[in-house]
Amino acid sequence: MFKAVIGAEKLKDSIESISTLVDEAKFKITPEGISVRAVDPANVAMVSFDLAKDAFDSFEATDGELGIDLTKLNGVMETADKSENIELELDETAHKLVVRMRGLAYTMSLLDPSSIRKEPKVPTLDLPARIVIRGEDIKRAIKAAEKVSDYMSMGVKGDVFFMEAEGDTDKVRVELAKDQLIDIQPAEAKSLFSLDYLSDMSKILGKANEVTIDLGKDYPLKIKVKIAEGHGEVSYMLAPRVESE
Secondary structure, X not given: OEEEEEEHHHHHXXXXXXXXOOOEEXXXXXXXXXXXXXXXXXXXXXEXXXXXXXXXXXXXXXXXXXXXXXXXXXXXXXXXXXXXXXXEEEEOOOOEEEEEEOOEEEEEEOEOHHHOOOOXXXXXXXXXXXXXXXXXXXXXXXXXXXXXXXXXXXXXXXXXXXXXXXXXXXXXXXXXXXXXXXXXXXXXXXXXXXXXXXXXXXXXXXXXXXXXXXXXXXXXXXXXXXXXXXXXXXXXXXXXXXXXX
């Protein structure tokens, strides 16, 4: 059983935060809320998504799994106004999800959860450097880096967090000192990442007041934001591109 009402903007942000990496996902439903763990087809990035029942105007659920085509659900949400409420209800007999908004009712076929890639195990990483940055600052750096390269390195030197991209002829470097960041836990760190992935993630990161970044030396990046007015959390893990000597 699953029946819930949520603001359209919260739902849109939630779907977008997952669909930046995967086209379909297995939603784990419990009486306490919804969670998703998914890895992209290339095994380069992972998303962990949690939305508490407090994010909803109303929420009734029993334990279960829903296989959802995110491309289809994103398409449905395009007709919703930011300010309206969306009603979601599982039709268990037909195994479909009914999405209602302002007089419209979409009945969406669900995917068989067993046909979706198995949930990944979230690795435990001990990343020494932590940076808390404004979402708009990281989005700006990613946008600038895209103009010169397909990759961007992130690192910490002293009390300074830097993001750098180097192309054949041009170079971009953004440096943010301690007083320009929300917080920094300095440690020696530098890794290189694909801008394709960072650019997709920045659509969600750019809206956040605070983005927490955990970094190491040639280690995966862990990046975390709160969504749905603090009632939800999305974290991404992105494998580095290790440069050959």
